[in-house]
Amino acid sequence: MEQPGFFKRNWQILTPPHGPVKSETPLKFGILGVGNIALTTLIRPASLHPEVTVEAVAARDKTKAEEFAKEHGIPKVFESYLDLIQDPSIDAVYITLSNDLHLEWALRSLAAGKHVLLEKPSVSNATEAELLFRSPLLRAPNAPVLLEAFHYRFEPYWTAFLALLDKPNVTRAKVTMNVPQSFTDKKDLQFRYEVSGGALMDLTYSISLLRDIFGAEPLQCTSCKVKRMLPPSDELCDYGYDATWLFPNGGVGRAAEVLKGTMGWTLRTSLFEEEAWASEAPDDPERGAPMGHASVMHREMVLPDESLPEEQEKVMTREVRMSNYIWGCIWHRIDVDDWYIVRNKADGTVVKRWVERGTKKAYTLREAGIDRDSEPYWMSYKYQLDEFVNRVRGRDGTGVWVSGEDSINQMKMIDMAYEKAGLPVRPTTTFRLDLSGGDD
Structure with a gap:
């Protein structure tokens, strides 16, 4: 249809x-x-x-x-x-x-x-x-x-995104989000310590995404930089963060969210200039997805290829990107880049390299490979409510x-x-x- x-x-x-x-x-x-x-x-x-x-x-x-x-x-x-x-x-x-x-x-x-x-x-x-x-x-x-x-966990596009990942072999993941200031404000209750506020609490999607991407719990938080509220606001509250965690497979996950426009801090500061991520090219889709972007890199995988001479091998490295993971019902895009190399086994000399790119979208459950009816205009909250009711009624759901x-x-x-x-x-x-x- x-x-x-x-x-x-x-x-x-x-x-x-x-x-x-x-x-x-x-x-x-x-x-x-x-x-x-x-x-x-x-x-x-x-x-x-x-x-x-x-x-x-x-x-x-x-x-x-x-x-x-x-x-x-x-x-x-x-x-x-x-x-x-x-x-x-x-x-x-x-x-x-x-x-x-x-x-x-x-x-x-x-x-x-x-x-x-x-x-x-x-x-x-x-x-x-x-x-x-x-x-x-x-x-x-x-x-x-x-x-x-x-x-967001209940959205078809998130199911489709996760299906493209090999979680044990994820080496690094970066998840970012800019929240337009019109959506919230530094004067809001969620930025007061005494009521358990702060960006890590309220803008917590990126943290959840990392756990879902790795399919594991982190061993430690290796770094966390925050932007604190300024006097006379609550200095114990953060309105933006950039944090990194180490996961059991040796992978590194980085999450950052910020209330955009508040006191001048954005995700394009020195906090994000420390290392070159593959998705930060000039045509970075993150630039067009202020409500959330995820980029996931995998370990290099050796692929069997009988057409190659014995002394050569073929390897692939996959990157998967998700643009607009929070409001993906409005618009989203999943990009998959498979980077291939043919090289000599003895010294690693590259004989040939190329990339195969693909794009996927999933606005309905069937587009995500789930054999259930749904409508493309349904928001994540409708899918979430469906699963809640299924649990209450004792019925099988989608498994999410x-x-x-x-x-x-x-x-x-x-x-x-x-x-x-x-x-x-x-x-x-x-x-x-x-x-x-x-x-x-």
């Missing part, structure tokens, strides 16, 4: 067709918090899902909650977060609160029997991650479902998921970076859930 072009696809992303008829027994969501992110991350995807409705919202300011509910057609407004999670008609909770409140309200929601979709970063640090994702509440029979919302151990390891990697940068790990909440019947 012919796919819609750029303009039609993006028009449908903004104005999707009318959703399907709703199930008689939908999964009923309540939202904790009234951040604008909920429209994109849950409300709009829910309108496209036959088994999901958004039924309730709660905020510290009830007036804001009422305005939010009226604007988005949400039937119920609760006086408090606790009132919402104690309502027996609510099946699942979407938590959009500041990072320092994630552990408390995820645990409270799970204890109330609610499934939880939890905005990233899941919690404040690795200690909290272990408290949450290894909670007895998740080991009980018929335990609720808990998912950290790393939405963010496990609890995955989320714990993500926070460990962030903590490594803060420690290397000389900044404190984000603070641990004093909240603990008393499973015997009370809180302390």
Whole structure:
């Protein structure tokens, strides 16, 4: 089937067709918090899902909650977060609160029997991650479902990108991201230490991508340079970072994200001029993909070739690049460069060299090799919601998921970076859930 072009696809992303008829027994969501992110991350995807409705919202300011509910057609407004999670008609909770409140309200929601979709970063640090994702509440029979919302993982194009990698033989990976300042601001809550803010926390996609690219957890953070907020802002918070990790196979992963336009720092500074990466040629696709670029290099591989004389061998080195990994539903491109060399075995003299290039895109699951129906205008949040519902209903999904151990390891990697940068790990909440019947 012919796919819609750029303009039609993006028009449908903004104005999707009318959703399907709703199930008689939908999964009923309540939202904790009234951040604008909920429209994109849950409300709009829910309108496209036959088994999901958004039924309730709660905020510290009830007036804001009422305005939010009226604007988005949400039937119920609760006086408090606790009132919402104690309502027996609510099946699942979407938590959009500041990072320092994630552990408390995820645990409270799970204890109330609610499934939880939890905005990233899941919690404040690795200690909290272990408290949450290894909670007895998740080991009980018929335990609720808990998912950290790393939405990009569920996109078809990310599945297609990973399929082109030979993870054990990745030697280096660089992931960068410029976030336009219009998307966020240094005055926002996510850049305050006391609520577990900072770029490594909020702009954490690049870190997650490295773990996915190597298919392993790093041994150590070998360097981490950060740009700290300036007085009178919170100097314990970072608004940009450039960090490097060593992985078990000897590979090196480098991640950097920055709030573009803030205090003049961009990704094209000396922080990125220390070494020559293959993708930093004049036609570097990163220049056209401000919302994220990944470049992955592999070890040289010797290929059998019976047409060559005995004294020669053929080797290949692969580079795979992903342009616009965050908003790839709008536009993305996957480039594969296979560099070939024929050389003499004795002294390594090159006899011949050439490159074979290919490009791939995957806006639907079938284009990514997954035999399931989907629409090219679906955003990552719709795919994520599909998998969340499949887990709740006990159905097989695409196989893409963010496990609890995955989320714990993500926070460990962030903590490594803060420690290397000389900044404190984000603070641990004093909240603990008393499973015997009370809180302390």
